[in-house]
Amino acid sequence: MYTRLKKNSDFQKLFARGKKIFSPALIVLYMPAKETRLGLCVSKKHGKSVKRNRIKRLLRESFRKVSDQIKGNYAFVVIPKQAEEYTFAAFERSFLTVLKKEGLLR
C-alpha cells in the first residue's frame, strides 16, 4: 500500500535532499517519510497524452507489486528514461534492482 505524492513542495524536497539512483529504465529519488509514498514525473518528452498515461499506469502497477517488499517508510519520485518502448517487465525489474542495491528490501 502507498499514497501518492502530489504537492509541488514535496517534489522539490525530494529533488533537493533525496538520494538519486540510476537504473537502465528508471531514475529513482527517495528519502525517509512517515508512510510509503510515490510521485511520478512524466513529461511531454516521453510522448503524447496516450503514451504518457500508459507509462504512468505501468509505473503505478509495477510499484504496487513491489511495494509490500519494502522495509520501512520512504517517499519516492520516479522518472522514466526516454525510450522507444516502455514495458511493464522492464519497469518491474528496474524497481527490484534499485531496491536491492539500496538494501530496502525486506
Next chain:
RNA sequence: CGAGCCGAUCGUGCGGCCGCGCGGCGGAAACGCCGUGAGGAAAGUCCGAGCACCGCAGAGCAGGACGCCGGAUAACGUCCGGUGGAGGCGACUCCAAGGAAAGUGCAACAGAAACAGACCGCAGAGAAAUCUGUAAGGAUGGAAAGGGGAGGUAAGAGCUCACCGCCGCCGCGGUAACGCGGCGGGCUGUGUAAACCCCGUCCGGUGCAAGAUUGGGUAUAUGCCGCAUGGGCUGCUCGCCCGGCGUAUGCCGUGAACAUCGCUUGAGCGCAUCGGCGACGAUGCGUCGAGAUAGAUGGCCGCACACGACAGAACUCGGCUUACAGAUCGGACUCGGAUA
C-alpha cells in the same frame, strides 16, 4: 465479372484473478458488496452559441468578419435545395461566385503602343527624301479595343449586312438568383478588389485558472439583547474609550485547501408516426450514458480471429479542419465486358 460514384455504420471480442476513479448501500472504523467508467475524431483551437463576470443613455467613427438566390437553425464562416461557372464518357464532384462608367494605385520584361498608338506591312501622292490614309495581316504580350464570314473600298475599317457575343428596353416563366423569347443600338469604356476601396449584413470585452461559498479586520445602516463583577487599545501598569450578537453593503486583507459549489439532464439520445425534394421540424413512447484535479481503464493468464489504425474527457453544446490498420451495409447509381 471488372472499374468507379454517392450515402451511412463499426473500429478487437469473451472469461478468470489482482488493482484504479466516481456513485449507492451496510459498518464506529478498517473494509465489504453492488452499479458505472473516454472518442469519431476526446485532437487543432479555425468559427458560432449557452453560461459567468466586467462595461454600457442613445447614436456614430475606427477595427474585424462575411458576401449569387431561397431556405434550415439558438447561432454560424455550418448545412440543405437551386442559379451561374469549371472538370469528368458518365454516376457525380468542385467554386471567398457583390461592385472595375464612385475614386486611387499597380501591370516588371517584351512591344510602335497597355486611357492609348503605327514598327513591319497595305494603299495613294511624289523623281526621291518623305507626306497622307488605314488598322485586314505580321511581330510582342497574360491582355492589343468585339468574333469569324459576305459585301464594300485606292487600301481598309461595324463602313454595311446576317449569325454569335455585348449593352438597353419589353414580354413570359420563376419567391429569387436567373432562364427563354422579341425589339432596338453598330458597339465606347483591358486586367487586378485573397491591392486600397465602395455597397450590403453582422459584431461590447474577457473567459470555468470565468465566477461563487466558508474565516478575520474595519466603516455605515438596521434589528435584538445589555448598562458593568464585562469588553477594547498595550508585553505590563497608568490612562483613555464603550458595548455584545445577528443581517445587508462597501473597503482592507489573501489566510485556510489532498476544501466545497460551478460539474454535468442537455438547443440530450434511441425508436415510431406525420409534414417537407432536403437540411430540418412536430407528436408519442422509451431512456440517463465519465466527472478526474500530479489528473481514474492497468498487470498476469486462457480462448477466438481480421492479429487490433489514429488516438485519452478537463465547463457544455453546434459545426469546420486535420489524423486513421482494416471491416461491413445500402443505392430503381454510372461506365465497360461477357452470357441469356
Next chain:
RNA sequence: GCUCCGCUAGCGCAACGGAUAGAGCAUUCGCCUUCGGAGCGAAGGGUUGGGGGUUCGAGUCCCUCGCGGAGCA
C-alpha cells in the same frame, strides 16, 4: 485553458507582387609565402518548412497542415 510570433544557402540575416532569390561568415579551388595565418581572385551550395488557392506572375497575398519559440492567468 487562452493569445501571439517565427520558419529563406552549413550559420546568423536581406529582398515595393516583377527577370536567373541576395550580401557576410563558413566550405572548396587557385594566387601570394620557405610553411601556416592574414590578404587577393574564383567556384559550388536553395523544393524560400509541406500542400492548395488568388494573380499574367507568389519568398511576399489568402487558406490549411507541420515544426520551433514567447506571453497571460
